Amino acid sequence: MAVETLVGTLDRITYQNPDNGFLVGRFVRERDANPVTIRGNFTNVHEGETLKLLGNWDDHPRFGHQFLVESYEITEPTSLEGIERFLAASLKGIGPVLAKRIVKTFGARTFEIIDTQPELLLEVPKFSGKVLEGVKAAWQEHRAVREILVFLHGLGISAGFADRIFRTYGLMTQPLVKDNPYRLALEVKGIGFRTADGIARALGIAADAPARMEAGVLQVLDEVVSEGHTGLPRPELIARAAEMLEVDPARVAPAATRLEGDGLLKCLPGAAEDGADLLMRPRLFKAEAAIAAGLRRILAGRPLTRLADVPGLLAGMERAGGLYLADEQRGAVLAALEHKVLIVTGGPGTGKTTILRFLLGLVEGAIAEIALAAPTGKAAKRLAEATGKPALTLHRLLEAGPKGFARNAERPLEVELMIVDESSMIDTLLMEALLAALPTHCRLVLVGDVDQLPSVGAGRVLGDLIASGAVTVARLEQVFRQAGESLITAHAHGIRKGQVPNLNRPEGEDLLDFYFMEESEPARIVEKIVLLVTRRIPERFGLDPIADVQVLTPMHRGLTGAQNLNRVLQDALNPTGQEIVFGEHRFRVGDRVMQTRNDYEKEVFNGDMGTIAAVESEGGLLQILFDERRVPYERKDLENVSLGYAITVHKAQGSEYPAVVLPLSMQHAIMLQRNLLYTALTRGRRLAVIIGTTQAVRMAVRNDKPVVRHTGLPARLREPPPETP
Numbered sequence: 001m002a003v004e005t006l007v008g009t010l011d012r013i014t015y016q017n018p019d020n021g022f023l024v025g026r027f028v029r030e031r032d033a034n035p036v037t038i039r040g041n042f043t044n045v046h047e048g049e050t051l052k053l054l055g056n057w058d059d060h061p062r063f064g065h066q067f068l069v070e071s072y073e074i075t076e077p078t079s080l081e082g083i084e085r086f087l088a089a090s091l092k093g094i095g096p097v098l099a100k101r102i103v104k105t106f107g108a109r110t111f112e113i114i115d116t117q118p119e120l121l122l123e124v125p126k127f128s129g130k131v132l133e134g135v136k137a138a139w140q141e142h143r144a145v146r147e148i149l150v151f152l153h154g155l156g157i158s159a160g161f162a163d164r165i166f167r168t169y170g171l172m173t174q175p176l177v178k179d180n181p182y183r184l185a186l187e188v189k190g191i192g193f194r195t196a197d198g199i200a201r202a203l204g205i206a207a208d209a210p211a212r213m214e215a216g217v218l219q220v221l222d223e224v225v226s227e228g229h230t231g232l233p234r235p236e237l238i239a240r241a242a243e244m245l246e247v248d249p250a251r252v253a254p255a256a257t258r259l260e261g262d263g264l265l266k267c268l269p270g271a272a273e274d275g276a277d278l279l280m281r282p283r284l285f286k287a288e289a290a291i292a293a294g295l296r297r298i299l300a301g302r303p304l305t306r307l308a309d310v311p312g313l314l315a316g317m318e319r320a321g322g323l324y325l326a327d328e329q330r331g332a333v334l335a336a337l338e339h340k341v342l343i344v345t346g347g348p349g350t351g352k353t354t355i356l357r358f359l360l361g362l363v364e365g366a367i368a369e370i371a372l373a374a375p376t377g378k379a380a381k382r383l384a385e386a387t388g389k390p391a392l393t394l395h396r397l398l399e400a401g402p403k404g405f406a407r408n409a410e411r412p413l414e415v416e417l418m419i420v421d422e423s424s425m426i427d428t429l430l431m432e433a434l435l436a437a438l439p440t441h442c443r444l445v446l447v448g449d450v451d452q453l454p455s456v457g458a459g460r461v462l463g464d465l466i467a468s469g470a471v472t473v474a475r476l477e478q479v480f481r482q483a484g485e486s487l488i489t490a491h492a493h494g495i496r497k498g499q500v501p502n503l504n505r506p507e508g509e510d511l512l513d514f515y516f517m518e519e520s521e522p523a524r525i526v527e528k529i530v531l532l533v534t535r536r537i538p539e540r541f542g543l544d545p546i547a548d549v550q551v552l553t554p555m556h557r558g559l560t561g562a563q564n565l566n567r568v569l570q571d572a573l574n575p576t577g578q579e580i581v582f583g584e585h586r587f588r589v590g591d592r593v594m595q596t597r598n599d600y601e602k603e604v605f606n607g608d609m610g611t612i613a614a615v616e617s618e619g620g621l622l623q624i625l626f627d628e629r630r631v632p633y634e635r636k637d638l639e640n641v642s643l644g645y646a647i648t649v650h651k652a653q654g655s656e657y658p659a660v661v662l663p664l665s666m667q668h669a670i671m672l673q674r675n676l677l678y679t680a681l682t683r684g685r686r687l688a689v690i691i692g693t694t695q696a697v698r699m700a701v702r703n704d705k706p707v708v709r710h711t712g713l714p715a716r717l718r719e720p721p722p723e724t725p
């Protein structure tokens with residue numbers, strides 16, 4: 001589609017989002033009195049300004065004929081009417097009447113007069129000295145802003161990012177960016193190292209400049225957080241940064257040392273698995289130290305309540321209910337009351353919920369302040385249903401808000417027994433917040449399956465705590481859910497032990513809870529997924545294809561990755577309807593979506609699933625329904641939302657679905673691991689279907705070597721407690 005150019009005046013701003021520059025307005029073209037509607041992202045533009053727009057026309061079904069702006073330039077108005085509108089809209093103290101007098105006096109020379117001889121404005125009738133001072137200041141700022149925006153646009157920076165940069169640095173933008181463009185990656189949201197690096201190249205900064213070396217080291221550390229690491233061994237950090245920067249590692253090592261001296265890097269000596277120093281960003285360095293200190297504090301504290309003859313009370317409960325615990329279950333219940341901190345870990349069907357029911361029964365009436373929580377809304381809801389007690393997400397328990405958690409060391413939770421389910425999902429920062437908010441007398445019980453994938457966020461807290469020996473662990477091995485009742489349970493425990501499941505369908509069986517479909521071609525896998533989700537599963541199992549069936553996948557990209565599967569499933573399940581376009585995404589009313597980042601202001605958190613209830617395209621607004629709560633989204637918020645028909649296995653942790661469908665083929669070879677397959681399979685409550693190859697299943701089961709997560713928590717837990725003065 002050919003790009004068109006419009007030149008004219010921004011007559012009126014109908015809607016403007018101050019956070020991202022998105023604007024809808026009325027535009028009057030030169031030599032055409034009929035206004036047109038324009039929309040796009042603009043930086044620091046005002047009514048009355050003359051613009052040169054590049055873009056295309058669009059016929060929107062609701063909002064009609066519009067010009068979609070791809071880029072623009074701000075130019076000085078040339079017509080006398082345009083000059084009048086600009087003066088009245090942009091310069092303090094000048095209204096429409098005075099603007100008309102100025103233009104009548106100086107005509108087309110108005111801007112030249114204001115720029116070079118502003119005192120001549122006093123010749124205009126009723127133009128005071130006070131107004132002159134305001135006009136001079138406003139004009140200088142106008143010129144400065146214009147120069148800054150021209151400077152940024154000349155570096156290839158988009159209007160949206162230019163606006164963010166200007167909002168961050170103001171009139172100091174140009175000298176600060178010229179001095180060190182890499183600071184943009186640290187200080188301006190949305191600008192990463194690669195964008196800053198492109199700006200630096202445009203400014204002629206050398207490829208081996210010290211500022212570039214330092215920015216590269218920080219960029220690598222920030223990137224590996226998304227891989228689950230809280231830090232990197234010094235040699236690995238230097239090697240990865242050198243590779244990314246395409247320089248000799250000898251140029252990078254001094255940069256890391258300088259960053260340590262400046263406090264932007266922290267060193268934990270000998271904390272890496274191979275004994276190397278672990279280099280970390282200060283925030284995660286502090287968080288791991290706080291976790292270790294918080295655990296020591298709670299372990300050293302005395303509980304407020306001690307129950308007498310707990311074994312006798314437990315035996316009485318068993319007799320009264322006619323349900324008798326196995327030895328390892330009984331040991332876990334007793335340990336929860338004997339020790340201040342306990343981890344209960346085990347796979348599906350090992351009785352974790354039964355342990356919690358007995359524990360809550362024992363303390364009923366003795367301990368009043370009890371809190372139950374889980375990392376996600378779905379996990380909290382399941383915990384409440386299983387125990388019959390109220391349960392919250394950890395974020396809501398800790399009263400998360402825009403400024404952080406309201407519950408903390410200064411305002412701790414009023415709780416004597418804290419039970420957290422799905423603890424394998426807890427990352428480093430969330431565990432730091434939880435421990436900070438627990439009073440010293442509190443008992444803490446962490447329940448989770450350590451054989452699942454570790455948390456999406458940085459760290460492997462549950463695994464590190466278990467491996468450290470710093471806290472008591474009750475590992476449950478005995479399966480109480482009969483294998484004959486559930487192929488999901490039987491296969492999951494076999495996989496955990498390294499046994500390749502029998503993928504053949506048992507003879508004579510009608511409806512099973514596990515199926516395997518052999519298919520090696522990615523395109524055919526996609527076709528079968530669509531058929532299963534849209535027809536086969538709903539028809540045979542009576543499940544809703546959008547609400548009840550979740551496609552899980554090992555990867556984001558590729559034909560069988562989450563991105564492509566979401567597009568295909570959206571077209572199959574929700575092909576039409578009111579929609580909004582955001583980048584490469586189309587969001588439609590009725591779509592299943594997932595939040596991808598914590599938003600404390602909205603009280604919506606990473607991994608929360610919702611449904612789009614309404615779309616308002618002109619204002620860029622979505623209404624998303626999360627557990628019957630409508631949450632408004634503006635355009636700037638959409639970068640934290642993705643379609644949720646297909647999600648990665650990592651994102652599914654802590655959730656269960658009536659049915660899951662998993663593509664698993666050799667195209668996923670890099671991701672084929674035992675804990676990934678185990679986690680995916682155990683997400684299905686009534687049904688799990690794998691579409692792929694036997695070879696891929698075997699590879700996943702046999703690959704029991706977990707991907708290394710570099711964390712400093714084990715070293716912190718090994719540190720001796722500080723001496724009491």
